[in-house]
Each structure stands twice: as C-alpha cells, then as structure tokens.
Amino acid sequence: MNQRVPVVEKITKANDRIAALNRALLDRHGVFGLNLLASPGAGKTSLIEATLPRLRGRLRVGVVEGDLATSLDAERAAAAGAPAVQITTGGACHLDAAMVNDALPRLPLAELDLLIVENVGNLICPASFALGTHADVLVASTPEGDDKPYKYPSMYGRVGALVINKIDLLPHLDFDMERFRRGVAVLSPDAIAFPLSCRTGEGLDAWIAWLMARTRQTRGAG
Numbered sequence: 707m708n709q710r711v712p713v714v715e716k717i718t719k720a721n722d723r724i725a726a727l728n729r730a731l732l733d734r735h736g737v738f739g740l741n742l743l744a745s746p747g748a749g750k751t752s753l754i755e756a757t758l759p760r761l762r763g764r765l766r767v768g769v770v771e772g773d774l775a776t777s778l779d780a781e782r783a784a785a786a787g788a789p790a791v792q793i794t795t796g797g798a799c800h801l802d803a804a805m806v807n808d809a810l811p812r813l814p815l816a817e818l819d820l821l822i823v824e825n826v827g828n829l830i831c832p833a834s835f836a837l838g839t840h841a842d843v844l845v846a847s848t849p850e851g852d853d854k855p856y857k858y859p860s861m862y863g864r865v866g867a868l869v870i871n872k873i874d875l876l877p878h879l880d881f882d883m884e885r886f887r888r889g890v891a892v893l894s895p896d897a898i899a900f901p902l903s904c905r906t907g908e909g910l911d912a913w914i915a916w917l918m919a920r921t922r923q924t925r926g927a928g
Contacts, residue, residue, distance in 0.1 A: 721835055724803035728810065728838025735815040737768075738924035739823065739839035740917075743861065745854075746827035748847040749871040751779045752904040754822055758786040760914050765819040765921055770809045772801040772826045779824060788822075789813055800831035803838055820921050833860040840924060847871040848881045855889030863893040867900065869913065874903040 732739045744750045754769060761767055769783040769790040780792035791809045793801060806823060813821070823839055825832045844865040846854055849872060855862040862868075868890060876883075883901075890897060898916065902909030 718834065721803045724807050725836040725838035728803055728806055731810060731815070732821065732838065735818070736925040737815055737818050737821050738921040739821045741837050741839040741842045742822055742824045742845060743832055743842060744827055744845035745829050745850060748845045748850065749904050750824050750827070750845050751782055753845055753869060753871065754783055754824065755786045756904040756907070756910060757914065758788050760910060762787060765918060766817055767820045767822060768813045768818045770806060770821065770823045772824060774826060795826060799826055799828045800835055801825050801837060802835045806837045819925060820917065829858040829861045833864055841866045841920065843867045843869060845869045845871055848873060848875050848879050852882045852886040855886065855893060859893055862890055865894050865897050867898050867916065870899060870901040871904060873901045873908065874906050
C-alpha cells in the first residue's frame with residue numbers, strides 16, 4: 707500500500723513539469739490558454755461554436771480538442787473558423803500536459819491570441835492534471851442538476867470561471883440556481899459565473915467580454 711503514494715507523486719510531478727513548459731510557450735507567444743472542462747453533453751463544443759464567430763476580427767483563436775475517439779469536435783471547431791488539432795486519447799479519461807505539449811507545435815501560436823483546450827468530458831480525472839493553461843473554465847448545464855458542485859468538489863474547487871449553459875431550459879427544469887451558486891461559492895468563492903444559452907445567445911456577451919479582457923492581460927504581460 708505504501709508504495710503507491712510515490713508512484714502517484716511521480717506521475718503528477720512529471721505532468722506539472724511539462725505543464726510549466728506549456729505555460730512558458732504560451733507566455734512567450736502572448737497566448738491566453740483556457741482549459742475547458744465539463745461532463746459529457748454539457749455543451750463544451752457548442753460553446754466553442756458560439757464563441758468563435760463572436761470573436762472573429764477581434765481575437766485570433768486556436769483550438770485543441772480532446773476526445774476518447776473520433777475527430778468530430780475538431781472538425782466542428784475548424785468549420786467554425788479556428789485552426790484546430792485533435793487529440794484522441796484512445797480511452798484515457800482526461801488530457802495531460804504531455805498530450806497538449808505534442809499538440810502545440812501543430813498550431814500557429816505566433817498568429818494566435820487565445821487557445822481553447824477542450825478537455826475530455828469528465829468531472830473527475832481532469833481535475834488532477836494541469837495542462838499549462840492560464841485558466842480552468844467549467845461548463846455546467848442546467849439539465850445536469852443543481853447538485854453537481856456538491857458531488858464533484860475537486861472539479862468545482864479548481865475553476866476560475868464557470869459557464870452555466872442551457873439557461874433557456876430553466877422554465878422546464880427543477881434547477882435551483884441559488885443552491886447551485888452556493889455550492890460553487892463554498893469551493894471557488896472567486897470564480898466568476900456566466901449564465902448563458904449557446905442555443906439562443908443569451909448571456910454570451912458577458913462571456914465574450916471576459917475572454918477579451920483576459921486575453922489582453924496575457925498579451926500585455928507577454
């Protein structure tokens with residue numbers, strides 16, 4: 707039993723070293739990196755599709771897509787107008803820093819302002835692996851229920867921003883927004899929330915404004 711602890715430490719330490727290299731590469735190019743997290747079906751790819759047209763002519767965006775299999779999400783991102791790289795994990799339930807490190811040279815980083823990394827849909831494994839991005843953004847959707855912060859504290863405790871997607875469905879659901887927000891506030895009191903609907907566009911303006919502000923900060927620092 708005692709021998710398992712150093713093995714886990716070696717894995718996470720090695721990942722953190724590569725994550726630091728990824729961050730340094732993004733900083734060198736002045737690219738704001740965003741790790742997009744969610745459970746399957748919450749709307750990560752839909753959010754990217756809704757975001758890209760609104761940033762056209764304002765920010766240059768690249769996308770890294772992580773999925774268990776297929777390149778469907780990368781194809782959707784490319785169709786929305788962004789250079790995209792697909793990482794197929796072959797069954798792994800999360801991206802890690804080494805996978806992202808392999809993907810970054812395949813993007814024109816010198817021509818980008820913003821990099822969106824869409825992680826594998828999972829609320830457990832991705833919480834343990836830093837990628838080297840500047841911010842972790844969690845996409846939660848109202849059909850998932852208002853108890854998710856209470857059930858997945860490790861994931862909700864690491865996010866800097868939270869997108870609450872599918873608010874157009876609220877009239878049809880027993881989703882208690884205040885209970886949900888209380889759960890988030892306990893775990894991530896400084897996280898900023900963006901209630902929105904990718905389908906109707908409601909709330910997307912605030913999300914876009916935040917992305918632009920954070921990207922400007924990173925480019926200024928670089």
